[in-house]
Amino acid sequence: MKFATRAIHAGYERDATTHAVMPPIYQTSIFSYDHLGDEQPFCYSRSGNPTRAALEANVAALEGMKYGLAFGSGMAAIDSVLRAMLKPGDEIIAVADCYGGAYRLLTRLYQPSGVIVTFADLASDPGQLNALISERTRLVWLESPTNPLLNIVDLERVASICRARGVPTAIDNTFASPYLQSPRDFGIDIIVHSATKYLGGHSDVLLGVACVDDDALFQQMKLVQNSAGAVAGPQDSFLVLRGIKTLHLRMQRHEENAGRIAEWLQGQPAVEKVIYPGLASHPQHALARRQMRGFGGIVTIYLRDNSRAAAARVADRLQLFALGESLGGVESIVNHSATMSHGSMPAEVKAACGIREGMLRLSIGIEDADDLIDDLTRALAD
Template identity: 50%
Template sequence: MSGFDTRAVHAGQAFDPTTGAVIPPVHFSSTYAQDGIGGLRGGYEYGRSANPTRSALEEQLAALEGGSHALSFASGLAAEDALLRAALRPGDDVLLGDDVYGGTYRLISRVLGAWGVGVRVVDMRDLDAVATALAERPARILWVETPSNPLLKISDIGELARIGHDAGALVVVDNTFASPALQQPLALGADVVVHSTTKYLGGHSDVVGGALVLDDDALAEQVRFVQFAAGAVSGPMDAWLTTRGIKTLGVRMQRHSDNAAAIADFLVGHDRVTAVHYPGLATHPGHEIAARQMRRFGGIVSLELADAASARRFAESTRLFTLAESLGGVESLVNYPDAMTHASVRGTELAVPATLVRLSVGIEDADDLIADLDEALTVL
């Protein structure tokens, strides 16, 4: 299976050999019969260590990202936590982009920081600054998020992988915003891909999950041990819902991208909007890199307004765009990061402008979405 959409539909999804059911059954069992002590059927013994529905999702995820191993977790942060604990030791540093998901920074600085893990922040778009930071003080992990959340900064994955590897760092890319339908970091040189599968992979705002995809056998085994020992696995229904969402990922991402591009063009020409952040715009500083490493430009658009009061009022005035956390579902959402998704990084190097609003553009009719935004902007 070579085509992306073919893999999305068929990887890990062989029909049931007993009944011929085209959709594999959901395995809710917490434990599995053994053929004598230690005689496991298919390697299954207990639901925390493995589950056939979760295994099918992991095969699907690995196929989409082009990796040898995939692990499915109860949330994106659970996936990050297992990777960080497997790869880091007290005294190690993580070099983090200056515009990443606030929960990632919180996990490293406030949870792992108590165990002696350090975090430093740099603008990942500035390759010289990244190289200098690694030369001044080694980092065990170089953590990249592109497009970034919520300012949609674009970082050059291939060049960062080269710089990170030259410095002995593990290069991790959070691919949540792009999804494997638009960007495949392992092929560009990254070591590990992280996903909040809650977002575009699940795609319907009805399941929480996370995933890691990687090629390194030894690291995969270490992460799998942490996952088993700590237990933050995805349940069978969560795994099945994510698998079902993934089957339409390719076509959904096309519509998300088309709608987002139309909205970005509309916002650029609006007199109430002071800035628009979308990598599909030719004026975006990362446009050329995004065009090189992404198939399309994604479904997230951020905009800035004249002041914080206007931004808050706008976020509370839309109708089709629902005011809510998260992103990546088929329905459009509006978020005020300063007080919502990124409230935990207020006052830090990752603080976002109070004038910023983030749009997760859904798959509704673009004209209806634009009309909704236009009406909300007129009340400012």
């Protein structure tokens, strides 16, 4: 089946009794046994729930993986991967300009517990992994495109280096979504999504998903999911399943709008630089074309006035763009990464990555592009 068909049909067979087209919401904490000692697929909703199972199977199918696990948030999904793979004394190598929440998790929880955390610019120089990987390295953590600087990592090259050294790779595929990028095709072992974003698509749910092929790793992550209990609830799972049914349509519009707005922003006097993988000016444009089926809906800009006051002035003037922490909804959202999504990063780390005070991350929605351009015109005016 092709992507659009899988998005709508994968993971759920119509209920044999009711023939419900959508998976029912199994809003129950327990499932009864007929007899003591019986084996059955569901017993307690922390361990498994039919609505959640349908979502897990659906996202796994979209990513071309055997297994999916759904969690209460994207961060819980990331944490499950790290818990399953790391112990004190182990090392994780992570892309330097990662999401601020992932940076906080690694530096404030895992590093103090004895995990060695190494950050590296894997977009501009993936070959440095040959020198960085040591006998302690247990995982290489990627984003591509990265949040918020939209750097592109050569997934095939990174996976090849890591495979030769016996080190698994994981990627946060949230920005691309499975519609625009299939990391498994390039050899990536673990794929994580904040389903809060494009998969759900309507800014009404908090949920994370992790997908794997390896049987043993799945069992270890399943143990973490069941034991720690940060599971996705049935109502939230239903909402994401509903959102996924239109993922391919929404992503087409997100990208169409983002490409047009990125081109337009390049000619605005108040904008110093536009970062978007679909622009020929992006340093990894050719790589993005090679490993992605499209360039996504996120556009990041540097204002010429590199001050927080200038960023606040633009954000405050916007009427259609909501000022918020998230992205990937049908509505457009503006984020001041330096104080919002990456507010937990130390100032010197943000500076080294290129996260500036006069920088704004635009999540381009599926509104009419003309209206969004009019809104930005007013906001960027002198």
